[in-house]
Amino acid sequence: MDLTEVVEFAGEFSFIRTGQRDIPVRLVSWPHVNDNKLQVSVLVDLTDTPGDTARSVSHGVATEHETLLEAQEISKVGAWALYPKTGQAYNSPQLLAIADGAGAPADPRGSFDLIHGVHTDDQAKALAFWEELSAGPHGQVFDVELRSLSGECVFLCRAKVERDENGQIDRIIGTVQDVTDVRRLERQLREERRRLHDAQRIARLGTWEWDPRTGRTWSSEMLLEVAGRHEGRFGTLLEDIDHVHEDDRDRVREAWKSLAAGGAPVEIEYRYLRRDDGAVRTFRSHGAATVHADGRTILVGTTQDVTEQRTAVTKMERSSQRFSDLVSVTPVGIGVFDKAERLVDANDALCDLFGYRLDQLRGMSTRDMAHPDEPVTGLQGEESGKHGRHRLPQRLFVRADGDPVYCELHVATSVQDDGETFWLVVFQDVTERRRAAEALRYQATHDELTGLPNRAAVKELLGRLLGKADSERVAVLFCDIDKFKRVNDSLGHDAGDELLVALARRLEGGLPGGCTAARLSGDEFLIICPDIEAVGGVDALATKVASLLRTAVPVHGQLVRVSASIGAAVPSSGTTAGEDLFRFADAAMFEAKRRGAGRVSLASPALMASADRQLHLEGQLREALHNDGLALHYQPVVAGDGSIASAEALARWPHPDRGLLGPGAFLPVAEQGDLLRDLDRWALRTALREAAQWPSNNGRPVSIAVNLAALVPGDREFVDTITRTVDECGIDPSRVILELVETALVDLPSRSRQAMGELSGRGLRFAVDDFGTGYSSLARLKDLPAQIIKVDRSFVSGVGGDASDFAVARAVVDMARAMGRQCVAEGVETATQFHVLSGVGVDFYQGWLFSRAIPAREFRTILSLGPLDIPRGT
Incomplete structure (x- = not known):
């Protein structure tokens, strides 16, 4: 084996x-x-x-x-x-x-x-x-x-x-x-059970089972938690009906009986009172019959807490309803377009905007609505912002009646419930806004009186023309109406305005093609020619313009003959700026005016160089004003006994290169540089501040008189500027005298009179300077809201030998006395003049006979010495 x-x-x-x-x-x-x-x-x-x-x-x-x-x-x-x-x-x-x-x-x-x-x-x-x-x-x-x-x-x-x-x-x-x-398999089963439990917990969803024959029920842990039970079972809805909201009980009871009797699937939503905290929650229950493995019919189902979902849905429904209501009532047109950019829905405002019914608008695109002159474009934007939103610039549409309408489009892409993309487009009617903007732009670039382009438009036009390659062909003509001030003074400002409008129409209708006429201010017109060769040269154009402005115009029933002094300038190089060309033409116009009325002058190199020097001087003057580089001299105004009643402040400029300059040297510069208002404010502030420190003379306070050239009662800020300066300097208002030339007080509007009256009520006084040089009659003296009349030196100089000058001086003094006003004689240089004027009743005197204009320190010394000596001889 x-x-x-x-x-x-x-x-x-x-x-x-x-x-x-x-x-x-x-x-x-x-x-x-x-x-x-x-x-x-x-x-x-x-x-x-x-x-x-x-x-x-x-x-x-x-x-x-x-x-x-x-x-x-x-x-x-x-x-x-x-x-x-x-x-x-x-x-x-x-x-x-x-x-x-x-x-x-x-x-x-x-x-x-x-x-x-x-x-x-x-x-x-x-x-x-x-x-x-x-x-x-x-x-x-x-x-x-x-x-x-x-x-x-x-x-x-x-x-x-x-x-x-x-x-x-x-x-x-x-x-x-x-x-x-x-x-x-066990791990998979545990994982599936965990996922199911997590899903039920997240969804707040519990499950239940009921055997109708035995009455036995089974409830998931999540169902017990949803119902607010910490132990036991949920039971059937019939057993728990007491915790159903009373308004929902009958509906729940019938649904549950129907399920138990016939086994037909049921779905029902109801309110439930939780057992633990009594909170009202919204439940949604599903139930159905099923056959068990042993052949028994049992009822199974789910119960879910949908309170948050129902709240969210309700909010969404309300929000959607509010949105629908808002879209319906908003005055702005709103349209919904499909992805092919065809309109599918719109609110009433959009229908009203375009004048169509909704059924007529449906199927139309924005291209179909566009004006024939509008380029064909769709709703796509070059750049979309957040959530696909973008704005399309103004587009021109046409209404059903043919009227144009400008709209700004605000476009957003969105998605429908079925996933299809659509366009939500807001049509904002900006027609009136555009018209208003155009009107504002017109007002900003055109003269209100004549409708001609103004200085801003001239600057813009010259900038465009001089930026081209053939800018050397541009020409500018500066036109100043001769003796226009006389028309204003004699016939009034309305007559002057009527004359300016008539001249503007003549220029518009008579200038060669391509030339533009503009009004700068007052009686100044500007002609801009883009191609001087096309109109025959500068001389030909200047002659044409001079003939248009040399005419007789019917004004207020009178035939007024006028002419203009004209200065012309062309670019001296390819780098000449618009402001330079304008300045050269202005300088040429002053040169023409010096030669006589109706003359024409072309800006020569020498004149341009002079204008440049003038501009340089203007810059220096502006800097002097800002840095307090000017000075005031004071000329006394004395009474008949020699006491100093007041002093007139006179501006001086200690120029670093040219020495001490008087007003005649720099006032024209200030006027051309639009610095007169700044000069007035500086002089007023400086004079009042220094006068506040003056000692009295002969026991009486000394007043200060300030000439105002540009700061006049017609200005809106006139009263506030004067009042604020007086308060800041701490001087008594009764010591302040504001001197205005006669022509500034003729034909005063009500606002100017009101301003002077308000300041007079506070104690300030007004003086009419250079009276008699204007074109008003002596009868108008009563209408001037001034307390002091100063007789011009042109009449004072001849009172000792010229009967006419004596008569004028005497008439002025008599009328001033009759109306309760004081009279000051300017330019008194001889004892004879003093004694003659004293004899006719002059109140105060000013001139070299007593003192020239002297610096502030010297003037304070004179005040401390008492009254001045009065000459006794003839």
Whole structure:
């Protein structure tokens, strides 16, 4: 017998295979007589057992053995046995297959190695299992779950020990089951359950089950939490109906009864009062009938807390309704266009804007609505802002009645519920705004009286013309109406305005093509010619303009003859700026005016150089004003006893190169540079500040008189400027005299009279300077709101020998006295003049006979000396 064959144990029988034959045997073992460490084993042949018992047993055992092996293979369970006394071991084929598939090493004893055949992290657990098993009592089953070396397989190991009567281990038997798939399914099931639980928690969704026959119910944990129950079950809705909102109970009760009776699916939304906190929540329940595995019909369903969703939906519905209402009532046109840019819906305002019914507008694009003169464009913008929003500049559309309408489009793209993109377009009617803007621009660039372009428009036009390549052909003519002030003074400002309008119309209608006429201010006109060669040259154009302005114009029933002094200028180089060209023409006009009325002068290089010097001087004067570089001299105004009653402030300019300059040298510069108002403010502030510190003369306070050239009562800020300056300087208003030339007080508007009256009420006085040089009659003296009349020096100089001058002076003094006004004689230089004027009743005198204009310090010295000497001779 070949004992190297594998021995297979099955109970107390075993078979030894020799070739194709199995021999039934019984193993009998006992300790060795002389050495208890040795074991004596004998195999008893059972082949000849009486009654074929052995063969029957052999056949039955073999059949059972085959069945057992097949069951192990199906269940992936391997068996093993170990006999510590004999060292014998048994591994079933399935165990060997499991060990081989797990990559486990063979045990030196031939058994499955539970220590070294498992994952490194599980070896300590395997060792503890083996030690616990080896020390365990007879028949107790121990188990452990271990991973394979690779960690990919999981095995459930079970084993027990069998002990003899002495407590020694007789045999250890066990099984190893591959539970990898089972554990994977368990993990998947746990993961699915976790996901389901998380999803229900997030959705606030609980599940329930109800058996109508038994009345038994089951509720998920999430359902109990949703309903506000910390333990127990949810029960049916009929059992819990008291917690349903009273307004929803009947509806819920009927729906639930219908489900229980017919099993038809039901969906219902209702309000529920939670048990724990009494909060009112909105629930949505679904229920349906299903057949159980045992054939029973049960009802299953879900209950979800949809309070937040319902609140959000309600808010969204209300918001949508508010949006719809807002779109409906808003006065701005709103249209919805599909992705092909065809209108599908619009509010009433858009229909009214274009004069169409909604059914007429549907299907139209913005291209269809556009005016024929408008370039064909769509709703796409060059740059879209946040959320695809952009603004399209003003576009011109046409209404159903043909009227044009300007709109500014605000466009946004959005998405409908079905995913389709659409355009939301707001049509903002800017027609009136555009007209207003055009009107404002017209007002900003045109003269209000004549409608001609003004200085701003001239500057813009010259900038464009001089920026071209042929800028040397540009010509500018500066026109000043001769003796226009006489018309204003004699006939009034309305007559002067009428004359200016008539001249403007003549220029518009008579200038050569391409030439532009503009009004700068007062009686100044400007002619701009873009191509002087096209009109025959500068001389030809100047002659034409002079003839247009040399005419007789009927004004207020009188025929007024006028002419103009004209200065012409052309660019001296390609770099001549518009302001320079304008300045050169202005200087040429002054040159023409010096030569006589109606003359024309062309700006020569010498004249341009002089104009540049004038401009330089203007800059110096501006700097002197800003840096307090001017000075005031004071000329006394004395009474008949020699006491100083007041002093007139006269501006002087200590020029760094040209020495001390009088007003005649720099006032024209100030006028051309528009600095007269600044000069007036400086003189007023300086004079009042210095006069506030003057001592009295002969016991009486000395007043200060300031000439105002540009700051006149007609200005809106006149009263505020004067009042603020007086207050800041701390001088008594009764000491302040404001001198205005006679022509500035003729034909005063009501606002000017009101301003003078307001200041007079505060104590200030007004003086009419150079009276008699204007064109008003003496009868108008009563209308002048002034307290002092100053007789011009041209009449004073001849009172000693010219009867006419004496008569004028005497008439002025008599009328002033009759009306309660004081009279001051200017330019008194001789004792004769003084005595003659004193004889006719002049109140005060001013002139070199008493003192020239002197600096402030010298004037303070004179005041401290008392009255001046009065000449007694003739």
